[in-house]
Amino acid sequence: MNQYRIKDFNHAYTLVFEYIETFYNTKRIHSHCDFISPNQYEKEYLKSNTYSA
Numbered sequence: 001m002n003q004y005r006i007k008d009f010n011h012a013y014t015l016v017f018e019y020i021e022t023f024y025n026t027k028r029i030h031s032h033c034d035f036i037s038p039n040q041y042e043k044e045y046l047k048s049n050t051y052s053a
Helices: 009-023 038-048
Strands: none
Touching: none
């Protein structure tokens, strides 16, 4: 991110979004997620912490 001169909020938002979508791998397994993908970890977390009314 240091290589860009951020012009405004929308420009910053776009840069962060592009970084997350291109560099952060949400499908590859991660050791801090009990060796499952971040997407699967989040799904399981939400499922286990959903309260039934």
